[in-house]
Amino acid sequence: MGRYAIIGNPVKTSKSPRLFRIAYPQTSGDTYSILEGSDAVKCWEKVLEMDLDGVNVTMPFKKDLLEVADVITPGAAKANATNLMVRQNDLWIAYNTDIYGVVQSFKGSGIDPAGKKALVIGAGGAGRAAFVGLEQAGATVYMANRTVREGLHSLSHVPWLVRQCDLIVNTIPWDSSTAGCLGLEQKHTVLDASYTLKPLQDATTVAGAKYLNGYHWLYHQAVEGFMILTGLVPDRNAMRRFLNL
DSSP states (O other), X not given: OOOEEEEEXXXXXXXXXHHHHHHOTTSOTTXXXXXXXXXXXXXXXXXXXXXXXXXXXXXXXXXXXXXXXXXXXXXXXXXXXXXEEEEETTEEEEXXXXXXXXXXXXXXXXXXXXXXXXXXXXXXXXXXXXXXXXXXXXXXEEEEESSOOTXXXXXXXXXXXXXXXXXXXXXXXXXXXXXXXXXXXXXOEEEEXXXXXXXXXHHHHHHTOEEEOHHHHHHHHHHHHHHXXXXXXXXXXXXXXXXXX
């Protein structure tokens, strides 16, 4: 097995290193490292210096590291973001397993996105991956964002869009007052990128809707990503137990 890391900022509290060791208990403690820094170029130089075989990529480098990739897979190109860089035959290949993760989060909960209407809130790397994944899965997808540009709705349109949709993917923080005004109903299933923020979860519970926290997304993208990294099937059951899924 090779040597890997997670790269981003902040990332020191990431669950990925421990999740990797749980997925592959036969690995040594230094197989998977943490690289945190504020500059994408300097962090990438460290990746090369350490002679790593692959890295998981998190914020704020999901777009920046596409620039150093030798090959960009179609999903990463369409999302304009990568969450996984793998070295193969001395070429660095950019993948995006967030696309897989968001779709499998819904399917794993018994919901097929095909034919559904979905709203993605937030147009960062995670949001763009969610949009691509749900669209590829056959959903009609809308996107709302703080900064409005072509093809995006304003956050002020979210309550109206929520009423039109069945599935909600959220990638931005909400406070209690705004989360309670989103117009959630029992028909909705909400996938939240957050692992710990409570306001949206509370609003979903009050509405009688179904809430999926960020660990669902983390789990599914990690299963796919770990297999691409190592070529080995991870211990899915152990991963799910660790994430309380």
